[in-house]
Amino acid sequence: MGQGEFVCQLRGLVQRPELAQDGDFVIGGIFSFRTGQDYINVSLFLPPSFDFREFKFAQVMIFAINEINKNPEILPNIKLGYKIYNNCGTMDILRAALALVSGLKDEISDDSCTESETVQAILGHSGSGPTIAFEQVVGRFQVPVISHFATCACLSDRKEYPTFFRTIPSDYYQSRALAKMVKHFGWNWIGAIAVDNEYGLYGIAAFIQAAQEFGVCTEYSEAFSSSDPPDRLQRITGIIRHATSKVILAFMSHREIKLLAIELYKQNITGLQWVGSDAWITDPSLADNEGHSILVGSLGFSVSSAKIPGLEGHLRDFWEDVFHCSLNNTANTPKKPCSGFESLQNIQSYFTDVSELRFINNVYKSVYAVAHALHNLVTCEEKKGPVYNESCVLTKHIEPWQVLQYLNTVNFTTKEGERVYFDNNGDSPATYELVNLQMTNKDTMEGVTVGIYDASLPESHHFIMNNNPVVWGNELTKDVPVSVCSQSCLPGTRKVLQKGKPICCYDCISCPAGEISNLTNSIYCLKCPAEYWSNKQRDACIPKEIEFLAYDELLGTLLVLLSLLGVFLSMIIILVFYYHRETPIVRANNSELSFLFLLLFSLTLCFLCSLTFIGRPSEWSCMLRHTAFGITFFLCISCVLGKTIVVLMAFRATLPGSNVMKWFGPAQQRLSVVAFTLIQVVICILWLTISPPFPFKNFTQFKDKIILECALGSAVGFWAVLGYIGLLAILCFILAFLARKLPDNFNEAKLITFSMLIFCAVWITFIPAYVSSPGKFSVAVEIFAILASSFGLLICIFIPNSF
Secondary structure (H helix, E strand, O other), X not given: OOOOOOEEEOOOOOOOOOEEEOOOEEEEEEEOOEOOOOOOOOOOOOOOOEOHHHHHHHHHHHHHHHHHHXXXXXXXXXXXXXXXXXXXXXXXXXXXXXXXXXXXXXXXXXXXXXXXXXXXXXXXXOOHHHHHHHHHHHHHHOOOEEEOOOOOHHHHOOOOOOOEEEOOOOHHHHHHHHHHHHHHOOOOEEEEEEEOOHHHHHHHHHHHHHHHHOOOEEEEEEEEOOOOOHHHHHHHHHHHHHOOOOEEEEEOOHHHHHHHHHHHHHOOOOOOEEEEXXXXXXXXXXXXXXXXXXXXXXXXXXXXXXOOOOHHHHHHHHHHHHHOEEOOOOOOOOOEEOOOHHHOOOHHHHHHOOOOEOHHHHHHHHHHHHHHHHHHHHXXXXXXXXXXXXXXXXXXXXXXHHHHHHHOOOEEEOOOOOEEEOOOOOOOOOEEEEEEEEEEEOOEEEEEEEEEEEOXXXXXXXXXXXXXXXXXXXXXXXXXXXXXXXXXXXXXXXEEEOOOOOOOOEEEEEOOOOEEOOOOXXXXXXXXXXXXXXXXXXXOEEEOEEEOOOOOOHHHHHHHHHHHHHHHHHHHHHHHHHHOOOOHHHHHOOHHHHOOOHHHHHHHHHHHHHHHHOOOOOHHHHHHXXXXXXXXXXXXXXXXXXXXXXXXXXXXXXXXXXXXXXXXOHHHHHHHHHHHHHHHHHHHHHHHHHOOOEEEEEOOOOOOEEXXXXXXXXXXXXXXXXXXXXXXXHHHHHHHHHOOOOOHHHOHHHHHHHHHHHHHHHHHHHHHHHHHOOOHHHHHHHHHHHHHHHHHHHHHHHHHHHO
């Protein structure tokens, strides 16, 4: 070592990659395909804890790099190399990431400090937790990290993870897709179990938030990991056993779901519908454990499957090279046929199977994304370069931070027509397939695609089912399982939340009378319009029954017959009096007034005016009924008053020296009747002019009926008419009462007194009866009062003198 030469030495042992290949540009990879074992040469031995899926990821990375090296259209004359580390555990994975960043040289001097061994990008890891750990470190060195399987939504935070990219959608989209799927099948009451790490906890939190937006409630949310003590898993199975929800979302890896399935199988807890996350729903190792039947019918989203031309041949060649055997028994080859024992429990068929490539395709896309970024760098056009003065850089001086910049703008299409690009957060487009685990052969499960989810489509078309039949978790039924806290509230009821429980738990309360709900699970009842009422089922508004006193109903018919009877009796009495008009009794009965139509004619009009109260109210009938009643009754009472005065004055006129009868002759009697009646006519005219009665729909007296009645218009006018009649009736009663002790020749005064007593009694009792009678019966009470008082006058005054 020369004087003044500075040397940096690596402290500790150098960690060598599991698989490596030199190249002009080197891409790093971190996979965990061997767990719990020290380093063993893969070409010699495959330990029982070997993870063939992870190893397959590594082989796909190698295949993609070799394919690019053979492709003259991408990175011509440039060779890609790789360094692939096989590490398990966060700390070992972090050491591998640092080794990829710092290089493998034990000693760096001034002469070699410009020769960087830093990889251009790192592919991996499959887990979100390890990826979070080492990305925060390598991100400080501006080294891009591209994961094919790390889905934690937290990795989309560009401030925390500025160099992270992934070719798998974020769990944010998966969680929303799962929530939409759960809502689609009508499940609003579910359980949620997660793996106790960043992947599970962030994923389940995002799902619960999305589920709440779609009206889905979570009965319980638990978390555990495969390293937890057994009692924690038993506690969770106890929760599942006693829960009322029949759908369980499992946001975990294949390790945790297999442990949970085994425990549920041992306790014979079946009939559950599982909803799985992408980490286990398509994992081929699920059928290896005894409890795999528990998971039949599971639904979950996974990245779309794809085909990679040439990959199968690469994997088969690798397998044959490792075990020095031939997978093709018909081929003419010196190698012995593979026995199947090389695969350690039939791993051979899985390892070489390329019929359904999902996450493997993500590794393939990741390699090509880095290759396209490097290609864009080496084919840089001046004034469009990545450095500050927009100049291009020499190929041998390309740094990871420059690759990082070009990764942000990568946009290409694979051989299968799939577009690859990254958004501002380094995420790939959210496209999933809905997978249903179905039994194909004995002890074999297969993921069948039954739908798709594409977040790039309009909201209403995000989730689409295809025509493939779905197998449900409860094998006893072909119908969609039901998992609700409360059954749907039928039309006619509304939901009332149960105290202290989520919004999915509610009671169904019938809508009150006059209100309806015509939708399922309505949260409120709608009031019917004023002229409508709810039916018995409370699910529709029907027109209210319109009530008025009609001619064709029994009560109306009886009142009409009574009214016509009164008219008939009045006409008979007129005929009788007319026939006996010259007899002394008729003359004594003041024939000038009664026989000349005044009293009997007014009584006839009183009977007839009662008919105006029957039938559907109209503007004319409302104005006629009250005014006709007021005028005819007043005319009748005026005649009775005149008759009473004549009787009283006739007795006075028999006294010696009295000439009072000259003031109460026929002319004066007619004039008094006309004068009194004109006052009532004037009152009625004023009433009809200022505020006349009008037809009115009464909605308040009955909730389920409309009472058609005549509103008074002006209450003052109505009470003025009644008050005037009452005043005249009281005056008539007083005069008749004063004349009650006249000699028998004047016993007509007693009859008038009795008739006025009946009249006043009827109308006094009319008031409380009218107020307390509902609907059309109030009109019937008014008609009855008119007929009763009219019959009282007719019978008491005329019948005794007619027979």
